[in-house]
Amino acid sequence: MLRPAEERIVHVPLGERAYDILIGPGLIGRAGGEFTARLKGRRAAIITDENVASHYLAPLMDSLQTDGIEAVSLTLPAGEKTKSFDNLAAVADMVLSAKIERNDAVIALGGGVIGDLAGFAAGIVRRGVRFVQIPTSLLAQVDSSVGGKTGINTRHGKNLLGAFHQPDLVLADTAVLDSLSPREFRAGYAEVVKYGLIDKPYFFHWLEKHWKQVFEGGPERNEAIAISCQAKADVVVEDERETGRRALLNLGHTFGHALEAATAYDSSRLVHGEGVAIGMVLAHQFSARLNLASPDDAQRVAAHLSEVGLPTRITDIEGELPPTDVLLDAIAQDKKVKGGKLTFILTRGVGHSFVADDVPPSEVASFLEDMRS
Amino acid sequence: MLRPAEERIVHVPLGERAYDILIGPGLIGRAGGEFTARLKGRRAAIITDENVASHYLAPLMDSLQTDGIEAVSLTLPAGEKTKSFDNLAAVADMVLSAKIERNDAVIALGGGVIGDLAGFAAGIVRRGVRFVQIPTSLLAQVDSSVGGKTGINTRHGKNLLGAFHQPDLVLADTAVLDSLSPREFRAGYAEVVKYGLIDKPYFFHWLEKHWKQVFEGGPERNEAIAISCQAKADVVVEDERETGRRALLNLGHTFGHALEAATAYDSSRLVHGEGVAIGMVLAHQFSARLNLASPDDAQRVAAHLSEVGLPTRITDIEGELPPTDVLLDAIAQDKKVKGGKLTFILTRGVGHSFVADDVPPSEVASFLEDMRS
Ligand SMILES: NC(=O)c1ccc[n+]([C@@H]2O[C@H](COP(=O)([O-])OP(=O)(O)OC[C@H]3O[C@@H](n4cnc5c(N)ncnc54)[C@H](O)[C@@H]3O)[C@@H](O)[C@H]2O)c1
Ligand SMILES: NC(=O)c1ccc[n+]([C@@H]2O[C@H](COP(=O)([O-])OP(=O)(O)OC[C@H]3O[C@@H](n4cnc5c(N)ncnc54)[C@H](O)[C@@H]3O)[C@@H](O)[C@H]2O)c1
Ligand SMILES: [Zn+2]
Ligand SMILES: [Zn+2]
Numbered sequence: 001m002l003r004p005a006e007e008r009i010v011h012v013p014l015g016e017r018a019y020d021i022l023i024g025p026g027l028i029g030r031a032g033g034e035f036t037a038r039l040k041g042r043r044a045a046i047i048t049d050e051n052v053a054s055h056y057l058a059p060l061m062d063s064l065q066t067d068g069i070e071a072v073s074l075t076l077p078a079g080e081k082t083k084s085f086d087n088l089a090a091v092a093d094m095v096l097s098a099k100i101e102r103n104d105a106v107i108a109l110g111g112g113v114i115g116d117l118a119g120f121a122a123g124i125v126r127r128g129v130r131f132v133q134i135p136t137s138l139l140a141q142v143d144s145s146v147g148g149k150t151g152i153n154t155r156h157g158k159n160l161l162g163a164f165h166q167p168d169l170v171l172a173d174t175a176v177l178d179s180l181s182p183r184e185f186r187a188g189y190a191e192v193v194k195y196g197l198i199d200k201p202y203f204f205h206w207l208e209k210h211w212k213q214v215f216e217g218g219p220e221r222n223e224a225i226a227i228s229c230q231a232k233a234d235v236v237v238e239d240e241r242e243t244g245r246r247a248l249l250n251l252g253h254t255f256g257h258a259l260e261a262a263t264a265y266d267s268s269r270l271v272h273g274e275g276v277a278i279g280m281v282l283a284h285q286f287s288a289r290l291n292l293a294s295p296d297d298a299q300r301v302a303a304h305l306s307e308v309g310l311p312t313r314i315t316d317i318e319g320e321l322p323p324t325d326v327l328l329d330a331i332a333q334d335k336k337v338k339g340g341k342l343t344f345i346l347t348r349g350v351g352h353s354f355v356a357d358d359v360p361p362s363e364v365a366s367f368l369e370d371m372r373s
Numbered sequence: 374m375l376r377p378a379e380e381r382i383v384h385v386p387l388g389e390r391a392y393d394i395l396i397g398p399g400l401i402g403r404a405g406g407e408f409t410a411r412l413k414g415r416r417a418a419i420i421t422d423e424n425v426a427s428h429y430l431a432p433l434m435d436s437l438q439t440d441g442i443e444a445v446s447l448t449l450p451a452g453e454k455t456k457s458f459d460n461l462a463a464v465a466d467m468v469l470s471a472k473i474e475r476n477d478a479v480i481a482l483g484g485g486v487i488g489d490l491a492g493f494a495a496g497i498v499r500r501g502v503r504f505v506q507i508p509t510s511l512l513a514q515v516d517s518s519v520g521g522k523t524g525i526n527t528r529h530g531k532n533l534l535g536a537f538h539q540p541d542l543v544l545a546d547t548a549v550l551d552s553l554s555p556r557e558f559r560a561g562y563a564e565v566v567k568y569g570l571i572d573k574p575y576f577f578h579w580l581e582k583h584w585k586q587v588f589e590g591g592p593e594r595n596e597a598i599a600i601s602c603q604a605k606a607d608v609v610v611e612d613e614r615e616t617g618r619r620a621l622l623n624l625g626h627t628f629g630h631a632l633e634a635a636t637a638y639d640s641s642r643l644v645h646g647e648g649v650a651i652g653m654v655l656a657h658q659f660s661a662r663l664n665l666a667s668p669d670d671a672q673r674v675a676a677h678l679s680e681v682g683l684p685t686r687i688t689d690i691e692g693e694l695p696p697t698d699v700l701l702d703a704i705a706q707d708k709k710v711k712g713g714k715l716t717f718i719l720t721r722g723v724g725h726s727f728v729a730d731d732v733p734p735s736e737v738a739s740f741l742e743d744m745r746s
Contacts, residue, residue: 089458092527093529096529124493125533125534127522127536154465154466154469155466156466160499162499164500164501
């Protein structure tokens with residue numbers, strides 16, 4: 001198969017669950033060929049959302065049809081609320097109606113919401129059918145489409161029901177990011193930065209220099225996405241079922257989730273990646289306060305995130321926030337409390353994060369108090 | 374821990390998913406101790422049905438409480454209809470309300486219906502929490518509680534949604550079978566016989582001699598259940614995800630499922646084990662007709678099953694049955710058709726079953742036609 005020069009392949013070596021992530025512009029137009037080259041079945045059920053369908057459903061269907069794949073589609077409303085038990089039932093029913101067998105595939109065409117929902121359905125129909133991710137948001141391309149975590153939300157909280165179900169193929173068409181809103185692009189970019197901050201200081205440095213080209217598109221965007229996928233894949237391969245090292249991926253997320261909860265998941269005030277951006281700055285500042293890292297590092301992280309247009313301070317969030325003890329409750333709920341201590345991802349500096357499971361809640365409280373004034 | 378002399382342990386060596394099956398009378402009364410000896414968590418959510426709850430829920434709760442386990446319970450109506458998407462939602466919600474974390478457990482107390490439903494919920498809550506099976510029907514003790522297959526039914530068919538989720542502990546309390554109806558006991562016994570017919574001629578021989586004691590209770594019952602669990606465990610370990618050898622467990626089931634479908638799953642006419650009994654006799658007769666086995670073997674199998682009170686002929690089923698081509702359609706649907714040929718479990722004689730994937734549908738049709746007159 002002819003591939004554009006800039007196309008990248010990240011292989012995820014998970015034994016009999018191994019798969020490829022293809023990264024490059026125009027992959028949706030070649031989806032049929034990549035599908036038939038890797039999967040035995042010739043039927044597919046595409047799950048997508050309204051925003052994404054309007055741009056990319058027809059081209060995807062065309063490409064599949066050209067290569068002899070019989071495809072049907074289900075278009076759901078866009079947004080986090082779509083990750084519900086009712087929609088899981090609807091997707092499963094649609095997949096069964098389409099007579100998808102174990103070797104046929106469910107295809108997720110969309111952001112993390114569609115990927116999580118469709119992947120969960122693919123994991124439970126006939127106790128697991130093939131699954132192809134075509135992530136269309138930056139967050140989905142660099143994070144949610146890699147690793148096999150799928151799920152839905154319940155009234156008890158986010159992602160509380162789900163399955164580990166690895167995809168059989170991921171097609172990250174980097175050209176589709178042009179239709180993503182700038183705000184969603186920035187939010188996904190926060191996760192790209194995260195990989196640098198965890199353990200790739202040179203990557204963070206590169207992003208400081210090249211972020212404009214990443215935002216504009218072109219080879220640097222491809223490169224940044226490929227490095228991010230590789231970073232996520234490395235962690236997943238080491239710790240597929242999330243018992244240890246995979247926790248590092250939560251850098252910025254403990255504070256971030258608490259802020260998302262504090263804004264009642266109102267995306268007009270804060271989207272996930274924005275919470276992560278603020279959370280990563282806080283993690284660096286908190287590490288400096290604990291004398292683990294230099295305050296210059298926190299300053300450097302904040303400067304970069306703010307340059308691309310991301311919020312970096314709690315006070316950047318519009319509207320009222322609940323009192324600090326409510327934030328702290330959310331933090332204690334998010335990360336398991338071990339003998340009264342909290343688990344946090346802290347850092348010794350840019351690119352040197354680690355898991356700390358002995359953080360006293362009182363330290364966090366007084367830190368947050370100071371950060372809010 | 375003190376164990377009665379007749380208690381058996383079957384270990385299922387599935388690597389990090391390895392677990393023990395304990396088999397013996399009185400295990401429900403010792404459930405708390407076995408739980409705390411093996412699981413880290415100290416919370417449990419018990420799922421059961423109305424028939425089983427009336428006898429065994431209170432003793433189980435008592436035992437757990439005595440050993441310091443905080444347990445809550447949900448009692449559902451008995452019967453196959455309970456394996457629904459709505460009940461999956463109800464169980465998942467209850468488990469989350471009970472704040473069951475990854476190391477805590479869902480406990481299935483009941484027959485295969487409760488085991489399949491509760492196991493599925495345990496597999497998806499937080500992408501998998503601990504799972505304890507306390508099977509109370511003979512079928513559940515010798516078959517459904519071992520192997521990790523869980524699931525529910527949909528309008529498209531039986532067990533079409535589910536997960537592979539191995540239990541962490543199985544407690545088969547053989548004394549509880551005393552309250553099982555004789556008809557349900559016999560139905561489960563058909564699956565016990567199956568293990569002999571697959572590849573244990575000596576076990577079938579032993580059952581011919583000792584079936585009365587198996588039905589009455591006592592050491593022979595224990596022994597028969599332990600041998601059956603071991604047989605199922607052996608197959609599961611060889612083929613956890615059901616891609617090859619596990620197919621042998623379908624001996625008698627292709628014909629059996631077709632007969633269940635033909636009676637519209639009306640359990641007053643035919644329960645699963647009865648369909649399997651007839652199906653196993655048919656598999657032996659069909660093998661004889663194909664000159665693979667001696668007709669004497671089919672005769673011997675029919676004699677034993679009929680001695681214990683199981684049906685052995687299509688004509689034993691009360692009421693009208695659909696025409697043969699409808700039965701054949703059900704068979705073709707049940708087992709994948711490969712290039713126009715059917716896959717069947719056939720036999721070269723008692724204890725010598727094998728997978729045949731080249732059975733011409735026309736042969737099956739004329740055979741069934743003859744068997745109905
Ligand atoms: N499974 C995992 O490992 C994992 C990891 C991180 C996040 N997540 C989940 O991912 C979800 C968030 O993902 P997300 O940020 O992609 O949200 P999303 O799926 O809601 O997409 C964001 C918005 O962008 C739109 N969109 C997507 N691609 C587009 C395109 N190419 N052009 C125009 N519009 C487009 C969507 O319709 C939506 O309105 C959350 O539910 C989160 O829990 C999962
Ligand atoms: N997961 C698997 O590998 C697997 C294998 C075989 C069958 N199954 C499933 O198992 C189910 C059938 O299991 P089943 O036959 O146990 O059905 P069941 O759970 O409906 O139990 C049969 C009846 O016996 C009652 N009962 C159970 N234990 C009792 C006791 N000790 N005393 C009095 N009454 C009792 C139940 O309330 C029910 O009315 C089917 O849904 C089938 O699909 C699953
Ligand atoms: Zn994130
Ligand atoms: Zn059976």
